[in-house]
Amino acid sequence: MNISLIIIILYISMLFVISFFARKRALKGGESYTLAGRQLTTPLVTCSLIGLAIGGASTIGVAEQAYNIGMSAGWYNVAWGFGAIVMGISVAGKYREFNVSTVPELFGKFYDEKGRIICVVCQIIILLIIVSLQYIAGGSILSSLLPGVFTLKTGMIISACVFIGITFIGGMWSAGLCNMFNVPIKYAGIILCTILAVVSTGGFQNIKLHLPQNINYFSPVEGTGIWIILSWFLIMITQVMSMQGPVQLAFAAKDSRTARRGFIIAGLLMIPIGFLCAIIGIAAKTAFPDVSATLALPKMILSLNPVAAGLTLAALWAADVSTACNLLLGASTLFTQDIYKSFVNPKIDSEKLIVMNKIFVVLIGILTFMLALSMSGILKTISIGLSLCTSFTIVFLFTVFIPKLCRKSSAFYTTLASILVLFLWQIMPSFRIFPHVIFMEWLVCLCTFMLISLLDKRTISMDNQNKSIENII
Secondary structure: OOHHHHHHHHHHHHHHHHHHHHHHHHOOOOOHHHHHHHOEOHHHHHHHHHHHHOOOHHHHHHHHHHHHHOHHHHHHHHHHHHHHHHHHHHOHHHHHHHOOOOHHHHHHHHOOHHHHHHHHHHHHHHHHHHHHHHHHHHHHHHHHHOOOOOOHHHHHHHHHHHHHHHHHHHHHHHHHHHHHHHHHHHHHHHHHHHHHHHHHOOHHHHHHHHOOOOOOOOOOOOOOOHHHHHHHHHHHHHHHOOOHHHHHHHHHEOOHHHHHHHHHHHHHHHOOHHHHHHHHHHHHHHHOOOOOHHHHHHHHHHOOOHHHHHHHHHHHHHHHHHHHHHHHHHHHHHHHHHHHHHHHOOOOOHHHHHHHHHHHHHHHHHHHHHHHOOOOOHHHHHHHHHOOHHHHHHHHHHHHHOHHHOEOOHHHHHHHHHHHHHHHHHHOHHHOOOOOHHHHHHHHHHHHHHHHHHHOOOEOOOOOOOOOHHHHO
């Protein structure tokens, strides 16, 4: 039997064993399913955030770009890590002290109802896009690993079944404990693959000799360009502070100190992975100059020792599983808490709420799989989608640090401005006066927020159900 297939079967089996072990904790009621009962320790927060960050975009996507433009693609992961560190230092602890479940719920405590609704819609759109891209990465891994068993589409189907199954069984506990298993595997696999890829292609000097000479593949900046790298940093700082996926981990931490430490440690550990994946992508350009860029990293690994190839591709698939499970749970939490509980059944008890979460996990999983069938360009698609987080980050930072400038309608109009910017950016090339939409998002959203502070006289309340902002800051 194929060694790689055996490894994948064993890996999938272990994930489901862990998930069933986590199931007892997840079904205790209350917030156990979506927030692990707010009992995540520093290692669990750290591994869960790494699992969320180091997924298809940070591995397959980085290698895909490095295959075409070189080492500078690795800055994507550095930006992710830097964003996590900034979050840990500045606001992770503050998020935990708010004691809420979702970003829209937090907005609903201070702003008008339409501000909360538009926040829900945008958060869901962002998460649906990113979860969909994980299916593409997962499918490319399995189809490269076992071309006689999987096509890209059937690989995506298996990936979807595992993503949905793990999340369905144990929720946040399942995702967190699986990440404790996944993260060491993915780091060991990527490091091993980097070393073997360089050795198998004759070392760095030989790689340089066989690369196209019109691109400086080993330049740290040249291929991507400084403005795109800066846009990645701005995007990652923006999204990690306000996207439901990472913020939900801060909500689930045991306390504010745990949240801060988990984010900072995770950020530091993320930084080197991007450049390692970039090196593998560059080596693949030498070994397989004519393959699809998306398949560059899996193809490179497949050429290695069968056991090493199986372990490494399982590790990459682990990265994909980690990201998808966290984001799928985040999307389900938004649907359950901010749509179903808020507008359909406000009096629902905790046991039925868990059932609704599970239902939404399955429905969202199916929807995102269908969406994935029409998507391509992992990094480009994600970076555009994440730019919508700008309005949430701006509103949250002002809410915590300068509440005197916040007005009841600030959240709604700032988020609406963010949507309009992204829409105009996509349909009007003349609107693109900056190298990336994220720069325009920050400019317009900041101006909109300040304008509303002048026009709307309804200040936000300084009190909420749990603790005043004054005490938090």
